[in-house]
Amino acid sequence: MKDAYDLIVIGGGTSGNGVARMAAKAGWNVASIDSLPYGGTCALRGCDPKKMLVAVTEGVDWADRMKGNGLKMQPSVDWPDMIAFKRTFTDAMPPRIEAGMEKAGIDVLHGEARFTGADSIELNGEILRAKHFHIATGARPITLNIPGEAYLTTSTEFLELTERPDRIAFVGGGFIAMEFAHISRRAGASEVTVLEMAERPLGTFDDDLVEILVEGTEELGIDLRTKAKVLAIEKQGEEFIVTVDGVGGAETVTCDLVVHGTGRVPNIDGLNLEAAGVEYTRRGIQVNASMRTSNLAVFAAGDCVDSGPNLTPVSAFEGRVAGKNLLAGKDERQVKYPPIPSVVFTLPMVASVGLSEAAARKEGLKFDTHFEKTHDWYSSMRVGAQRTAYKVLVEQDTGKILGAHLIGPGAEEQINLFAMAMRAGQTANQIKAMIFAYPSYASDIGAMV
Ligand SMILES: Cc1cc2nc3c(=O)[nH]c(=O)nc-3n(C[C@H](O)[C@H](O)[C@H](O)COP(=O)(O)OP(=O)(O)OC[C@H]3O[C@@H](n4cnc5c(N)ncnc54)[C@H](O)[C@@H]3O)c2cc1C
Numbered sequence: 001m002k003d004a005y006d007l008i009v010i011g012g013g014t015s016g017n018g019v020a021r022m023a024a025k026a027g028w029n030v031a032s033i034d035s036l037p038y039g040g041t042c043a044l045r046g047c048d049p050k051k052m053l054v055a056v057t058e059g060v061d062w063a064d065r066m067k068g069n070g071l072k073m074q075p076s077v078d079w080p081d082m083i084a085f086k087r088t089f090t091d092a093m094p095p096r097i098e099a100g101m102e103k104a105g106i107d108v109l110h111g112e113a114r115f116t117g118a119d120s121i122e123l124n125g126e127i128l129r130a131k132h133f134h135i136a137t138g139a140r141p142i143t144l145n146i147p148g149e150a151y152l153t154t155s156t157e158f159l160e161l162t163e164r165p166d167r168i169a170f171v172g173g174g175f176i177a178m179e180f181a182h183i184s185r186r187a188g189a190s191e192v193t194v195l196e197m198a199e200r201p202l203g204t205f206d207d208d209l210v211e212i213l214v215e216g217t218e219e220l221g222i223d224l225r226t227k228a229k230v231l232a233i234e235k236q237g238e239e240f241i242v243t244v245d246g247v248g249g250a251e252t253v254t255c256d257l258v259v260h261g262t263g264r265v266p267n268i269d270g271l272n273l274e275a276a277g278v279e280y281t282r283r284g285i286q287v288n289a290s291m292r293t294s295n296l297a298v299f300a301a302g303d304c305v306d307s308g309p310n311l312t313p314v315s316a317f318e319g320r321v322a323g324k325n326l327l328a329g330k331d332e333r334q335v336k337y338p339p340i341p342s343v344v345f346t347l348p349m350v351a352s353v354g355l356s357e358a359a360a361r362k363e364g365l366k367f368d369t370h371f372e373k374t375h376d377w378y379s380s381m382r383v384g385a386q387r388t389a390y391k392v393l394v395e396q397d398t399g400k401i402l403g404a405h406l407i408g409p410g411a412e413e414q415i416n417l418f419a420m421a422m423r424a425g426q427t428a429n430q431i432k433a434m435i436f437a438y439p440s441y442a443s444d445i446g447a448m449v
């Protein structure tokens, strides 16, 4: 460890590591710091491990869909084995990432960094200086300020559970609660409850498609309660009692585990940003379109900043812009987000890109809504999928795609095709004219526009 660098990157996740590598490749003297093992949320505590659990439970879903279609199999999930499977990926990542960074000439440091001045930080009691900083400290679970908050299990802790509790309650009905509730139920939990304070779960996704997902979620045996605001959590012996302000007044849910799923906020509280002259709000570190902060020598990107949705590809995208400008020494690149696809990895999956119907209407756009349930399409019938649908918004004058919303197998990949078509400004007719391999989920999209 040196005491002065060209660049210090705080945060060893998607946004941080990309910038550290770019600067090291350009010959800069770089240090990277993380208080946790290297890899960040996505690789170690988020997207990747979560989707490995989804992969296991897909077997259960597949067998359910194919019951009576010639497949005689009723698989069940062995939770400890599933977590061990997840670990084959997550345990290997930090040493692999650290070795790669060290090979690239980066000083890989561990500990919690805190600014002591405009060009200095404290790490493990020592002061380090740098000409530039890149802040990429991600997000943390929001503090709910309710009695018994300490009894909440975080998504990180959930992904480490060595035994599966039988009765699990999820506070919130967003991405984490819906995905983890589906995993838990298919893994055999007998009572899975989702407590969402809004009128419906997954508030940013299309109403009609979420309604279809809600039907599937209830059919799976998940107790999904809306207009249910969690007020308190109490521990009685080995059990937890969750108090909810529900439709019929005060309700309680008794369970073995209560999981936090009420949102994540920028992880910036401990950074002492005031000392660095870096301005921030509750939404995160304030950055301009070049990802530069109010201290011109400090950049920031990813979940810790006040722009863009908190998704891995967005953190990577913002990091690339920050890195380019950092190396150029001037604001050469601006963040101009392309259409950002997003997927809820429940089964069936729900996927979305572009404008919702409500947003398109609010903008005064003239468009046709193509909405259809597709359980009788070949691609749904082939895999026994009952809950499949699409809603695509096509602009009347231009034929361009304003938004695409999908539910069903294949949605996670179809949505990327829509994102690409939108980015390229392709029209409905151009998409119809494409030749896609058949039979495939891609080959359905021409019929959706
Ligand atoms: C359960 C879960 C599932 C998710 N699934 C998906 C998904 O399927 N698809 C998707 O696109 N997104 C998903 N996300 C969101 C995605 O993980 C994040 O948007 C992304 O990882 C953010 O990357 P980042 O680089 O901004 O921050 P992070 O990857 O969070 O990296 C920040 C790093 O900074 C470190 N740090 C913080 N403060 C300090 C400090 N003071 N000193 C030193 N180090 C510090 C932290 O330890 C952390 O490693 C999921 C998130 C969660 C929680």
Ligand SMILES: NC(=O)c1ccc[n+]([C@@H]2O[C@H](COP(=O)([O-])OP(=O)(O)OC[C@H]3O[C@@H](n4cnc5c(N)ncnc54)[C@H](O)[C@@H]3O)[C@@H](O)[C@H]2O)c1
Pocket (backbone or CB within 6 Å): 144, 171, 172, 173, 174, 175, 176, 177, 179, 195, 196, 197, 198, 201, 202, 203, 228, 229, 230, 231, 260, 261, 262, 263, 264, 309, 310, 311, 342, 343, 344, 345
């Ligand atoms: N597949 C993915 O891309 C993916 C998966 C997981 C997480 N993430 C990222 O992580 C973020 C955090 O996920 P999340 O699920 O925690 O948050 P979220 O923002 O998706 O959902 C939070 C939900 O909690 C509800 N809520 C808030 N307070 C409540 C209370 N007291 N009682 C009941 N309900 C309450 C809100 O109405 C909201 O619907 C996401 O916004 C996303 O950026 C992405």
